[in-house]
Amino acid sequence: MSAPSKITGGCLCGAVRYEVNFKPNHDFKNNAFVCLCTQCRKQSGALALHFFNVTLPSFTWTSPNPSARSDYEIIPGNHRHFCTTCGSFIAWQGDNNPTPEGEGQLEICAGTIDEEFLIGKKDADGEVVPGTGWGEVLCHPEGKITWAQNDIGKVTAGICGTRYKYGSSDGVKFYSICREMRLQLVVPVKPGDGKNKGDRGVEELNGQLWHVTAPLDIDDARDVKFHCISYVWGQGREKPGNFFDNEISISDKTRPALIAAIRAIKASGFEADGPVEEAFWIDALCVPYADGPDRYGTLESMGHIYSAAESVIIIIQDPAWKIILEASSGTTPDALSYDDMQALEGDKWITSVWTYQELVNARKIHFAPIHPEGYDSIVKGERFFNCTGYSLDQWKKRNDKTTSESLIEFPTLNTFEDTLADLATSGYLGRSVFQVLANMACRTYDPFFPANRLLASLGALTQKVSWGPPSMTISDLSEKVMGTCEADNDYSFIYTTDERDETPGLQWRPDAKQIQTDLSKPVNLIPILSWSSWGEPFGATQTGYKDDAGFWLENMIQLQQSDATSEEVKRLLENWLYRPKDLSQPGAASKGFFKQTESDKLNFGDAMLKALKQMRFSGAQKPVICEDGLFFPLKPLGGRQDVELFAASSIRWVFGSPGLARWKEGDKTKYSAGVFTGVVRHKEAKAVLIV
Structure with missing residues (x-):
């Protein structure tokens, strides 16, 4: 990260000004801090005050009116410089606060830096030019937080940095929350490491000694070469102390999975960009054991870890391994037998929520067997996927x-096929949160660890290192998923079955504080429909923005209620719902959700509802008839006041798009998601003021 050589700043009225010329070796990280002490709060009015430290030789007062500057000492020798005209708090200076070299220091309030240095320069339209500001360098996210005993719950707990109970000179640390990457790896013991066979934390595997590193001192996992190991834990457990001096009970599949991966990278056909590195990341050994910020921060950084790895090695058990090996042995893919497809249907790895984020983030994928008789055999991922x-x-x-019958017979393999479609575009297209949640809703997770579904979703959404406070609860994690998406201008999480927030101005937003009473039935961020979607244009998502008027959703189509749909709509939906009568037409046999005979049993509205239910729609049984289609609301809308219906233009299915219903209950505005099936008229899309 580059840094400024010079900055300027001053008070609100301009009577007090200063200039800083940084030394070439200025340590921005260790000279940035946030103070939570009561004195700084009283003087500034802020709960948390950002400072950056400079030496006095680097600092110059350039005030046009020196008499406007004064200082206040609530503690003798501690000077709080401020402007007597406007009251701005400028800097703190201690008489007994020299550097190790003996130079005096000044702690400047970061908010007084001139905007062009703090935020960035602006163009002719008044818009900030990206990359021209230095705020993140000066208020470094890995700096120090002093007087952390004064934390005010989640209000200040999310500020990045290393927390000190009092001043940093006291040395009493609490914990660190920052973008620091805590990466641990399993690596071979090297000469000079001082580790020997029989030592605690040393294991002999495949004729070689191995150990788990301490957290590496890096900012980005891409600075290191390693491989991620993907496997299923199962029910068996290794007791604490049995494997690499593990502090907690871990899967008894960890040992054979690691051995299999060590053998796999030496197998002929293993694909790498350069020399194969003997370093592995495996969750049971490399996620910090202690329940706290480091553990949760690592779990929230899975997308970063898997995307940084040279490859992902997937360790598979029988019968899945034999099926994968046989299916991938020819020059072209062979169709699997019905029995083989049913065997894969029940495979725990294919059904896991973690599988999605591992696959869409992987640079290279290899399959390897967990059993010794299959060692030295590997299968490249694309061979099996095809x-x-x-x-x-x-x-x-x-x-x-038909598609309907395929979903009934092979729900897991159909979900896996959707995953592979996302994998195919992951190198050049982002994924909307709606796209991720739709796939995750069809996957399994340990009901005793319900956070895994949202952690895996977060890993699929971002390849950045975890930021802010660790998400200890489902509510925290749900909020972090939405916050991450909002930062990327992706508001597609509104198309979920969640209850809405009651906070004024946020009634459109899912309520992160919903209570999950049944461990097997999640309630946070459940998509209105679990069906593969795409962006229109390709790669787009639901965007929004805020201005003085309120919050707007972009590219929304307002639907007009009607007594009947048009023939155009009926034709569109029936063509999607039913297989053509003339099967001699090219591709006719693969078209249609149902067979043509279904049209004799149900009208197209009931048939559409039946299809949606197979896609996990749990809403109202009766649609609202609109000019351009049928709107299936999550909640019945009969008797509601001032009902308005909207369809998304930027998220699409062949048969329609996600939608939003809005109505009045007294003086309150209510929102709920829905499914629109019909003609999506993109030319009618516009921004809609939500609140």
């Missing part, structure tokens, strides 16, 4: 089956 969708397509064709 045969999955092909097998589903062939099963439908050979057995005269």
